[in-house]
Amino acid sequence: MAVACVLALASMFLLALAGHGVHSIDGSRKAMKSDASSWVLTTLDSEGSVGLYASTALDSNDSLHVSYLDIAHGDLKYATNANGSWEFYTLDSQDIVGMYTSIAVDSRDKVHIAYYDLTNGDLKYATNSNGSWENCTVDSVGDVGYDTSIAVDSLGAAHICYYDYTNSVLKYASNTGGTWMNATVEAAYMSAIAVDSSDSVHICYNGGLNDLIYATKVGTSWVKYTVDSTGRVGSYCSMAVDALDNIHISYHDSTNYDLKYATNSGGSWSCATVDRTGYMGEFTSIAVDSLSNVHISYTDLWNNDLKYATNAGGSWVNYTLDTGLIDSDTSIEVDSKGDLYIAYCDSGPYDLKLAYHTPDIPEFGSIGPSLIVIASATLLFVLHRRRARGSEPC
Numbered sequence: 001m002a003v004a005c006v007l008a009l010a011s012m013f014l015l016a017l018a019g020h021g022v023h024s025i026d027g028s029r030k031a032m033k034s035d036a037s038s039w040v041l042t043t044l045d046s047e048g049s050v051g052l053y054a055s056t057a058l059d060s061n062d063s064l065h066v067s068y069l070d071i072a073h074g075d076l077k078y079a080t081n082a083n084g085s086w087e088f089y090t091l092d093s094q095d096i097v098g099m100y101t102s103i104a105v106d107s108r109d110k111v112h113i114a115y116y117d118l119t120n121g122d123l124k125y126a127t128n129s130n131g132s133w134e135n136c137t138v139d140s141v142g143d144v145g146y147d148t149s150i151a152v153d154s155l156g157a158a159h160i161c162y163y164d165y166t167n168s169v170l171k172y173a174s175n176t177g178g179t180w181m182n183a184t185v186e187a188a189y190m191s192a193i194a195v196d197s198s199d200s201v202h203i204c205y206n207g208g209l210n211d212l213i214y215a216t217k218v219g220t221s222w223v224k225y226t227v228d229s230t231g232r233v234g235s236y237c238s239m240a241v242d243a244l245d246n247i248h249i250s251y252h253d254s255t256n257y258d259l260k261y262a263t264n265s266g267g268s269w270s271c272a273t274v275d276r277t278g279y280m281g282e283f284t285s286i287a288v289d290s291l292s293n294v295h296i297s298y299t300d301l302w303n304n305d306l307k308y309a310t311n312a313g314g315s316w317v318n319y320t321l322d323t324g325l326i327d328s329d330t331s332i333e334v335d336s337k338g339d340l341y342i343a344y345c346d347s348g349p350y351d352l353k354l355a356y357h358t359p360d361i362p363e364f365g366s367i368g369p370s371l372i373v374i375a376s377a378t379l380l381f382v383l384h385r386r387r388a389r390g391s392e393p394c
Contacts, residue, residue: 039357042353044352051351052068055068056342065082065111100145102115116148122140149191153195160172160193161193169188170184190237194240213226247264248262250285256273258281261273281298285329299326308342329345
């Protein structure tokens with residue numbers, strides 16, 4: 001009888017471990033569609049209507065920095081957990097600002113944000129690189145500053161690509177010489193920018209005849225390559241550079257409504273379809289971990305879901321992480337431990353949300369060898385104690 005009781009308790013323990021899934025920040029359980037990952041979902045900011053145009057960056061301590069729009073007030077907002085808990089700041093409340101935000105952190109852990117000033121039609125920039133927050137206008141010629149993307153080099157200089165709506169061209173701005181200079185790249189839109197370990201600047205964008213174009217800056221000119229020209233491709237592109245300075249790009253196929261991926265890590269450009277199950281691949285964001293595994297966040301437009309795809313297991317798999325009204329920008333980061341973060345806006349209540357995943361957490365619905373060993377050891381210990389103490393009731 002006692003043995004049966006112990007076995008029952010052990011079985012209950014194993015079942016409890018098997019049920020280990022996704023929990024919210026306060027520890028309550030939250031059901032998820034993904035059956036292969038354990039994710040935590042939390043609301044970071046729900047003050048008013050916030051969260052559109054969310055952009056993320058990690059600093060050297062793996063602290064997260066998020067820029068986004070306060071929709072209700074037309075302000076640029078910023079959130080970080082760099083001091084151990086989440087803190088929120090309004091960085092620019094002059095006029096209607098904060099659209100199309102993009103954020104980067106430099107080697108000194110200083111923050112740089114590019115964003116659009118709707119009232120004046122300008123590209124603006126905010127930074128705390130001098131110790132306190134300052135903002136300035138980078139470009140005010142025409143209606144400029146849509147679809148911004150920012151990167152910083154090893155010296156802390158900022159590089160921004162953005163759309164000039166007045167002239168229907170892609171522009172590039174940088175303060176590498178101490179003052180802001182800008183120039184036209186070509187007739188294109190929806191771009192992303194990255195800087196490699198040698199401070200070379202790389203951009204991708206939708207250009208040509210709706211093709212995915214990659215360009216790298218050589219001196220004062222751009223060397224351009226057509227990466228994908230099959231159908232209408234290249235919108236909602238995102239770019240990451242791995243430890244070997246290989247380029248990785250996620251983007252949308254507007255002809256087939258697919259999520260696609262391109263890389264030159266094999267020595268030449270190759271493209272692949274990652275998710276073709278519906279209307280996929282808008283609002284993509286890409287990150288590469290220390291093992292060169294690729295992680296992509298994006299939206300499922302037909303179902304208004306947040307989705308995540310990775311090739312970490314050797315082939316592409318994708319999961320639905322959140323459902324509802326997820327129909328705007330997503331931004332993904334992977335830290336030095338392999339932990340994943342996705343910031344996004346839930347357009348139902350207009351809240352800024354964060355999805356978080358730790359690889360060390362057992363897979364949803366599975367137990368894992370280490371937990372089985374713990375459970376077995378616990379069972380053997382209890383049986384041993386019972387034998388030593390004689391026949392006691394369970």
